[in-house]
Amino acid sequence: MTTFEAILLTIVTASTPLLIAALGELVTERSGVLNLGVEGMMAMGAACSFAAAVTFDSTLIGVMAGMMAGALMAALFALVVLGFAANQVGSGLALTIFGLGLSGLIGAPFVGARRDPVPPVDIPGLSDIPFIGRLFFEQDLFVYSSVALTILIALYLTRTRSGLTLRSIGENHTSANALGLPVLRVRFVAILFGGACAGLAGAYLALVYTRFWSPGMTAGRGWIALALVVFAAWRPGWLLIGAYIFGAATVLQLHAQAAQFGVPSQVLSAVPYLATILALLLLSLRHGRAVGAPGSLGAPFVPDR
Amino acid sequence: MKADVSSSGPPLVELKGISKRYGDLLANDGIDLSIEPGEIHALLGENGAGKSTLVKILYGVIEPSAGEIRWEGRPVAIGSPVEARALGLGMVFQHFSLFDELTVAENIAVALSGEWNLATVRGKLGEISRTYGLALDADRAVWTLSAGERQRIEIVRCLLQNPRLLILDEPTSVLTPQEAEHLFATLDKLSADGCSILYISHKLEEVRRLCRRATILRAGRVVGTIDPRASTAREIAALMVGSEVGEIRTDAPHVPHGEILRVDHLDMPPAGLHGQALKDVNLVVRAGEVVGIAGVAGNGQSELFAALSGERLAERADAITIAGRACGTTGIDARRRLAAAFVPEERLGHAAAPTHRLSENTLISHAATEVSRSGFILLSAAKRLARTIIKSFDVRTPEGDPQARKLSGGNLQKFVIGREIIRKPKLLVVDQPTWGVDAGAARLIRQALVDLARDGSAVVVVSQDLDELFEVADQMAVIHQGSLSPLKPIGEWTKEAVGLEMLGVAQAQGGAHAV
Numbered sequence: 093m094t095t096f097e098a099i100l101l102t103i104v105t106a107s108t109p110l111l112i113a114a115l116g117e118l119v120t121e122r123s124g125v126l127n128l129g130v131e132g133m134m135a136m137g138a139a140c141s142f143a144a145a146v147t148f149d150s151t152l153i154g155v156m157a158g159m160m161a162g163a164l165m166a167a168l169f170a171l172v173v174l175g176f177a178a179n180q181v182g183s184g185l186a187l188t189i190f191g192l193g194l195s196g197l198i199g200a201p202f203v204g205a206r207r208d209p210v211p212p213v214d215i216p217g218l219s220d221i222p223f224i225g226r227l228f229f230e231q232d233l234f235v236y237s238s239v240a241l242t243i244l245i246a247l248y249l250t251r252t253r254s255g256l257t258l259r260s261i262g263e264n265h266t267s268a269n270a271l272g273l274p275v276l277r278v279r280f281v282a283i284l285f286g287g288a289c290a291g292l293a294g295a296y297l298a299l300v301y302t303r304f305w306s307p308g309m310t311a312g313r314g315w316i317a318l319a320l321v322v323f324a325a326w327r328p329g330w331l332l333i334g335a336y337i338f339g340a341a342t343v344l345q346l347h348a349q350a351a352q353f354g355v356p357s358q359v360l361s362a363v364p365y366l367a368t369i370l371a372l373l374l375l376s377l378r379h380g381r382a383v384g385a386p387g388s389l390g391a392p393f394v395p396d397r
Numbered sequence: 398m399k400a401d402v403s404s405s406g407p408p409l410v411e412l413k414g415i416s417k418r419y420g421d422l423l424a425n426d427g428i429d430l431s432i433e434p435g436e437i438h439a440l441l442g443e444n445g446a447g448k449s450t451l452v453k454i455l456y457g458v459i460e461p462s463a464g465e466i467r468w469e470g471r472p473v474a475i476g477s478p479v480e481a482r483a484l485g486l487g488m489v490f491q492h493f494s495l496f497d498e499l500t501v502a503e504n505i506a507v508a509l510s511g512e513w514n515l516a517t518v519r520g521k522l523g524e525i526s527r528t529y530g531l532a533l534d535a536d537r538a539v540w541t542l543s544a545g546e547r548q549r550i551e552i553v554r555c556l557l558q559n560p561r562l563l564i565l566d567e568p569t570s571v572l573t574p575q576e577a578e579h580l581f582a583t584l585d586k587l588s589a590d591g592c593s594i595l596y597i598s599h600k601l602e603e604v605r606r607l608c609r610r611a612t613i614l615r616a617g618r619v620v621g622t623i624d625p626r627a628s629t630a631r632e633i634a635a636l637m638v639g640s641e642v643g644e645i646r647t648d649a650p651h652v653p654h655g656e657i658l659r660v661d662h663l664d665m666p667p668a669g670l671h672g673q674a675l676k677d678v679n680l681v682v683r684a685g686e687v688v689g690i691a692g693v694a695g696n697g698q699s700e701l702f703a704a705l706s707g708e709r710l711a712e713r714a715d716a717i718t719i720a721g722r723a724c725g726t727t728g729i730d731a732r733r734r735l736a737a738a739f740v741p742e743e744r745l746g747h748a749a750a751p752t753h754r755l756s757e758n759t760l761i762s763h764a765a766t767e768v769s770r771s772g773f774i775l776l777s778a779a780k781r782l783a784r785t786i787i788k789s790f791d792v793r794t795p796e797g798d799p800q801a802r803k804l805s806g807g808n809l810q811k812f813v814i815g816r817e818i819i820r821k822p823k824l825l826v827v828d829q830p831t832w833g834v835d836a837g838a839a840r841l842i843r844q845a846l847v848d849l850a851r852d853g854s855a856v857v858v859v860s861q862d863l864d865e866l867f868e869v870a871d872q873m874a875v876i877h878q879g880s881l882s883p884l885k886p887i888g889e890w891t892k893e894a895v896g897l898e899m900l901g902v903a904q905a906q907g908g909a910h911a912v
């Protein structure tokens with residue numbers, strides 16, 4: 093494997109958790125709910141998946157546990173913001189703080205443990221294609237799933253009836269309610285989905301990316317995922333591009349720092365953010381009208397009956 | 398309270414003792430109403446009488462505090478609009494239930510039950526809009542459409558569901574006369590096919606044209622059920638408000654003086670893909686006169702309003718001159734400081750913030766000139782101002798300082814108009830000033846507009862209601878596809894001439910407007 097191939101492979105691994113977490117948040121936000129708790133849900137996903145995987149010595153059980161943990165956290169959030177129509181920003185921030193703390197507690201007994209690498213899925217024949225073969229056809233299941241998920245979500249939002257309902261509810265919950273669309277029910281499911289995705293992203297971090305647990309290992313990736321959703325103008329396709337640009341810039345600037353180009357490292361550290369903003373800005377300029385946030389995003393819904 | 402309607406079976410729907418309480422206010426107070434199969438039944442009443450509340454209860458959007466609904470004789474509980482649609486109800490909302498970012502086809506599809514895909518919806522949409530003369534472009538996003546076009550979506554969406562009872566809450570408030578005539582023909586046809594219609598409108602002539610029975614509400618109670626054809630519009634109006642409705646006084650003759658507004662060769666590209674461009678618009682409005690702008694919805698009225706108000710800026714500063722200052726490139730607050738005032742067509746969401754109190758809503762336009770000092774809001778001044786507006790424009794509110802969304806449509810309209818008139822502006826530009834207000838309130842608003850002009854202000858009224866323009870305007874022009882016809886004194890216009898201009902026939906026929 094050449095160095096170049098190795099770099100490309102690390103880009104994929106760096107981008108995947110961002111993409112997965114951001115996709116979940118995208119669906120949540122398209123339903124009109126702003127969940128700032130991604131970081132917390134991700135941390136819980138990482139801790140619980142690692143704990144379960146080590147305890148049962150099974151990656152599958154670990155992944156399930158991570159998704160469950162994320163979804164449970166999300167359910168708590170849903171109870172507060174849907175049930176009691178609490179402020180979404182405040183509740184989301186609280187969820188992050190809570191998740192970071194609780195994950196430390198759950199993960200504490202597992203500090204120092206290690207997991208074996210998750211074997212990649214080798215697509216025979218295709219993976220032997222020189223250069224791009226290993227990049228495209230010898231990745232782990234998470235990577236394939238994240239790309240498939242992007243496509244599925246894009247299709248779901250634009251092509252299916254329930255996707256249309258979800259978008260309508262996010263756009264204007266008052267109109268949606270007047271037409272009898274189940275605003276709260278749809279939002280509840282969307283929040284759970286977002287939580288499960290954040291949990292899955294956390295599981296990927298703990299089981300594939302680092303293969304150990306340490307407190308605070310999510311290192312702000314939840315926040316990046318949140319920002320990506322905004323930069324991608326709430327579009328799954330752009331999100332995929334954004335996540336990979338961010339991942340690539342992160343990896344490359346690390347290499348650049350190692351190579352010591354004489355550019356201050358702080359400048360290099362800023363590159364991923366600038367690159368992502370720039371790329372998505374160009375995309376939206378080409379698109380014409382800047383696409384706005386879903387109309388009801390962040391607004392609590394109290395049915396007027 | 399009986400009017401004879403001969404029918405054999407039970408009525409299609411029967412409301413018994415429906416009440417709805419909002420805090421201290423009884424919006425509906427023991428309402429009885431029955432609708433026969435195939436009947437077109439009118440529901441009348443002044444602003445805030447409780448009409449929208451009643452039909453929202455029937456459609457399952459809100460829950461009654463008391464009362465019973467019977468469908469074909471059986472008691473039913475309509476828990477949600479989905480259940481209502483399953484029973485065969487369709488409703489056109491007064492405040493549209495549309496989604497701005499979605500396309501017309503998606504807006505329609507989202508309320509359909511049963512199997513569909515966007516292609517079939519598009520096909521059916523084309524069919525319905527052709528049959529009923531309600532032109533709609535399936536792929537346009539709703540935010541690019543005018544209020545009139547939005548209303549068409551609401552209507553088409555209902556018709557697509559083949560309802561057995563169609564509820565129309567002021568469906569013609571922003572339709573042009575031609576569109577309204579199409580709609581009436583449609584309603585006659587539907588009614589002949591056995592569909593019942595519950596029709597809410599403030600336009601009594603329409604009601605007399607369509608309906609043989611009308612239930613009249615006042616302050617949440619039924620005050621009578623009558624045959625609107627057997628009574629004059631005046632009598633009906635008197636029943637609704639409990640007193641006579643007068644004519645507009647325009648005693649002082651129209652003596653315009655100094656020029657207040659000049660629009661000079663104004664061009665503006667469309668706001669979005671589908672907006673209407675303004676093409677070489679010229680207009681002069683002098684103090685003391687009311688200038689009316691007629692036209693079919695979507696011909697550039699909203700763009701003209703946006704250009705005049707400064708919501709969109711012109712390229713040249715001298716394209717628009719207000720009170721002698723070239724301000725084509727300055728924003729709305731700067732223009733307000735030149736003593737101009739603006740009332741957009743969309744009252745909920747554009748003219749007023751739905752979840753803010755009325756006192757807070759005064760800030761929207763008054764912040765530029767008063768109720769705030771060095772960046773701080775003068776809350777008590779705002780409250781006082783709101784109270785004054787409420788009093789002088791007879792705004793009926795459910796509580797002292799309610800959120801804007803809690804006002805009935807017509808009352809909110811009175812509030813947003815009053816908010817601007819009370820500033821005694823030198824220039825007032827209003828888009829659809831009496832959208833959805835009752836006869837008494839419409840008279841009040843029109844009178845206020847005329848009085849404002851008589852006191853020396855320049856007033857521009859954009860409206861699709863020709864009768865209204867003939868009533869208030871001193872001069873009138875017609876807008877068609879972004880071009881404005883020359884201004885002529887109202888006496889020189891006939892309805893036919895206006896109609897031709899609105900369809901662009903006059904222009905086609907011989908380039909009457911040399912520019």
Ligand SMILES: Nc1ncnc2c1ncn2[C@@H]1O[C@H](COP(=O)(O)OP(=O)(O)OP(=O)(O)O)[C@@H](O)[C@H]1O
Pocket residue numbers: 396419422424442443444445446447448449450451491793794795802803804805806807808833834835
């Ligand atoms: N959500 C609410 N909370 C409190 N009061 C309300 C609410 N909705 C309506 N009201 C009040 O109930 C009364 C009836 O309102 P409604 O909208 O039914 O009037 P309407 O007859 O439709 O009037 P309009 O002709 O102006 O549309 C009004 O006084 C209104 O202020």
Ligand SMILES: [Mg+2]
Pocket residue numbers: 448449450491566805806807
């Ligand atoms: Mg109403």
